[in-house]
Amino acid sequence: MNTLFMHCRPGFEGEVCSEIAEHAARLNVAGYAKAKPQSACAEFICNDAEGAERLMRELRFSQLIFPRQWARGSFVELPETDRISVLLEALVEYPVCGSLWLEVMDSNDGKELSTFCRKFEGPLRKALLNAGRLVEDAAKPRLLLTFVSGRRVFVGLAAADNSAMWPMGIPRLKFPREAPSRSTLKLEEAWHHFIPRDQWPQRLSDDMTGVDLGAAPGGWTYQLVKRGMLVTAIDNGPMAESLMDTGLVQHLMADGFTYKPKQTVDWMVCDIVEKPARSAALLETWLGEGLCREAVVNLKLPMKQRYAEVRRLLERIEEGFKARKVKVSIGCKQLYHDREEVTCHLRRLDMKPR
Ligand SMILES: C[S@@+](CC[C@H](N)C(=O)[O-])C[C@H]1O[C@@H](n2cnc3c(N)ncnc32)[C@H](O)[C@@H]1O
Structure with a gap:
């Protein structure tokens, strides 16, 4: 053995x-x-x-x-x-x-x-x-x-x-017919992986707010809306009408890398295809500045040395939080629905409960 x-x-x-x-x-x-x-x-x-x-x-x-x-x-x-x-x-x-x-x-x-x-x-x-x-x-x-x-x-x-x-x-998740894209399963799988099921009612509740960076057509926004959250969706592309009809989504045509909310939101999610170092820096800013309490962000993988590169980025994010003196838990997994990418989950541990 x-x-x-x-x-x-x-x-x-x-x-x-x-x-x-x-x-x-x-x-x-x-x-x-x-x-x-x-x-x-x-x-x-x-x-x-x-x-x-x-x-x-x-x-x-x-x-x-x-x-x-x-x-x-x-x-x-x-x-x-x-x-x-x-x-x-x-x-x-x-x-x-x-x-x-x-x-x-x-x-x-x-x-x-x-x-x-x-x-x-x-x-x-x-x-x-x-x-x-x-x-x-x-x-x-x-x-x-x-x-x-x-x-x-x-x-x-x-x-x-x-x-x-x-x-x-391999998760057995059913694709919800009303969801605007198959990517929706990525965020659902991330929640299953990173959030214990008994904590879903408190951490994914209908009195929460979320920001979805690179949101169109809305597969990830769909997951937030399904939990009853008010979502700001950032993308130059169009959002699915079915989501806009819920009245829970505000669509802003802006750059996801410069947009900042006026108030702390509960969730930031980001599925923009970008260089992993840029997505990692985004995570450091959002969690480090207290713009959100929790985040799920995809990190696209480089062609070579993929493990070494992911480790290096995670260490860099960790060091950033240490320098800012903020406490953040960091998780990272290549989920079943991930391809050439891994999914990161971060949570501020030192912010007052809402
Ligand atoms: C993979 S798609 C997102 C799919 C989405 N998560 C879903 O489930 O439907 C990436 C999106 O990022 C958007 N995007 C790319 N660069 C962006 C940027 N700098 N700011 C905002 N959105 C961006 C693209 O327009 C595209 O809609």
Whole structure:
């Protein structure tokens, strides 16, 4: 069980390797990271048997940027028939688990395997329950079986409260028909990821105000309006009429990089395609000057050294807040709906509640 297995967006395997290797070095966990390009997964092989467990204990999954899911365990080769007996045998080495997810990679191979997984899950679950390897208990580890082929599976464990919220880290969000653009799902996913569900009523409430920079046609504004907020939408482009008809949106044709609200707003969101350093500076200004209490902003990724560049920008933002003596929590994740970008969430921790 010395391997930490991680899922990611295809093409970002190198970023996952850099990120986990950096954390492992900091935590003195000896080992090495490896990944095949476009495989949508990466592994960190630890030298010591308890290395992977230590990584999972010391790190919060939600704070990792590029991994979409993780599990510690090892690979098991499966026969063509009676895979269940072989899995039951392998699981003798594992603790009794509290839930079971069957996962595949987010790749073409993975898509083909998902039909197999759907058929296999029922009989496997039954066999695990009968053998006492699975009980319904959220406090027990989650058993994550990642099929890389019908003959090879990574048998992994992860704490349910320190791993992805959805199988493979892929949220099941329904596109709202009334929303003016598919981007709407990005902001909805960001909220799921960055804001605990039980805090939604206080932090996304209908007495709040928001500014959406680069708002047209209005997918992100739609999310704010859906929560009942009064929104100032900044964009030279046109906003969807359906949103303007709600009476909750003021549309200003202005530059999102120079606009400032007259009063502190609860939310600033920004989906402008710009150089990441410019978006990072925008975040520093808005949070640093107290123009908003919370923000969600996309950072477009550079072509190379994507992990290193994101880290550098986050450190620069952090230093900016330190110099201004303001307390801000900073989160950053490549969400499922992100492509060549990551999503940042920032929150002022030292401002009086409204
Ligand atoms: C990716 S789109 C935003 C999509 C939007 N979030 C949605 O969900 O419908 C980017 C928008 O940023 C706007 N934009 C680009 N540069 C801008 C700037 N400097 N100030 C304001 N808006 C800008 C563009 O006009 C475009 O509408």
